[in-house]
Amino acid sequence: MRTRLLCSFTLAAAMVAALPTPAAALPTMIRLGYTNCAACHIAPQGGGLLNDYGRGIDEAQSRRGGEYEPAEDGLFRSVSANGRITQDLRLVMQQQTKWNGQTPVSAMRARIMFRAVAALSSNFRFAGTVTGENEGAARPSLLYEPAAAAAHVFVNTALLHYRASERLEIAVGRDQLPTGINIPDLGVFIKSRNRLGYYDAPAQLKAVWSGDRFQVMPFVYSGAGNELRRERERGAGSLAELDIFGNHRTVLGATIQHASADNGDRNVIGAYARVGFGRWGVLAEHDVTNRHREAVSQSFRQDVSYAQVFWAARDWLVASGTGERLRVDAPFREHLTAGKAEIAVRFTSHATVTVGTRLEHNAASGRITKAVAIQVALKTVD
Numbered sequence: 001m002r003t004r005l006l007c008s009f010t011l012a013a014a015m016v017a018a019l020p021t022p023a024a025a026l027p028t029m030i031r032l033g034y035t036n037c038a039a040c041h042i043a044p045q046g047g048g049l050l051n052d053y054g055r056g057i058d059e060a061q062s063r064r065g066g067e068y069e070p071a072e073d074g075l076f077r078s079v080s081a082n083g084r085i086t087q088d089l090r091l092v093m094q095q096q097t098k099w100n101g102q103t104p105v106s107a108m109r110a111r112i113m114f115r116a117v118a119a120l121s122s123n124f125r126f127a128g129t130v131t132g133e134n135e136g137a138a139r140p141s142l143l144y145e146p147a148a149a150a151a152h153v154f155v156n157t158a159l160l161h162y163r164a165s166e167r168l169e170i171a172v173g174r175d176q177l178p179t180g181i182n183i184p185d186l187g188v189f190i191k192s193r194n195r196l197g198y199y200d201a202p203a204q205l206k207a208v209w210s211g212d213r214f215q216v217m218p219f220v221y222s223g224a225g226n227e228l229r230r231e232r233e234r235g236a237g238s239l240a241e242l243d244i245f246g247n248h249r250t251v252l253g254a255t256i257q258h259a260s261a262d263n264g265d266r267n268v269i270g271a272y273a274r275v276g277f278g279r280w281g282v283l284a285e286h287d288v289t290n291r292h293r294e295a296v297s298q299s300f301r302q303d304v305s306y307a308q309v310f311w312a313a314r315d316w317l318v319a320s321g322t323g324e325r326l327r328v329d330a331p332f333r334e335h336l337t338a339g340k341a342e343i344a345v346r347f348t349s350h351a352t353v354t355v356g357t358r359l360e361h362n363a364a365s366g367r368i369t370k371a372v373a374i375q376v377a378l379k380t381v382d
Helices: 003-020 028-030 052-060 076-078
Strands: 085-099 102-121 124-133 154-166 170-173 203-210 214-221 234-243 250-261 265-279 280-293 298-314 317-326 333-344 351-362 368-379
Touching: 028 265, 028 280, 028 298
Parallel strands: none
Antiparallel strands: 085 102, 085 368, 102 124, 124 154, 154 170, 170 203, 203 214, 214 234, 234 250, 250 265, 265 280, 280 298, 298 317, 317 333, 333 351, 351 368
């Protein structure tokens, strides 16, 4: 295990020197009866480090297969403080080429993340993620929604968790806000237009209350500090979802959020679904946002729809097709539609390769943007 761990760190360091979208929870696991992230992830919101059970699933779902064998040598005991600290190093590299016209524009990004969770006691733990990258990937800067500032080194997560009971957990610190279907692609409309980009990590207090067939996640938050001062939001919201048939494969949920900033307010209401049937499934979400901007003293509406159909030809080979739609009313009129096809191959629990193509149509300008991308994600496993 020591050799495998050291090889992973060496390979990650070498590749980042030569060369991002973040790797997060996999909502496609609904096809196997995982209604939420808590079964496999240490944090019930998902997207962070895996627990022992999650590592076993991670290994079994890879091309290599087999059983997860935790490291137990002296090196592991030292870096893990005898099992009290869980950590990994993750490298995500992406080569993307876009065509807005005849001339292609290429970008090569590398993002390396150190993630750690420290058990402070039986009820308290601290989770943190620090990221370094060669090139920023901020969400679009719009007239009605300036992007948060990017950084070559960024603290994505710094959370203190309190496990009040088996069904209730409370966390305070900075992190991305909870989302409905929790897809890892932060460039899609439903995230990029709702302040859920990579550098949106506001200070917040949130709770996760879960039962056999439901989960409720209320939160309050304020700015992260990297926004423009007058764009710094203060707000509250909640997610609530239900396993409607009790079969762990059909989850319906709703979201609500109110946010206020000096430059304007926004109110979000939405619905989402995660449905899985063995080898295939559907992820869908629709949000409606009513916004008010002080600059124009006018309110306007934003509608965003997202739908993905995925098919697991093998446990380690997943293909998906995605459709998106964005419509924003005057005076900031936008009308965009997009489609994406993607194939992800999980060779081992250490390495995943994803290849995808995207087509986006701007109805206002008539412009069609094409893009192809290949992404390599590497991580260490304790």
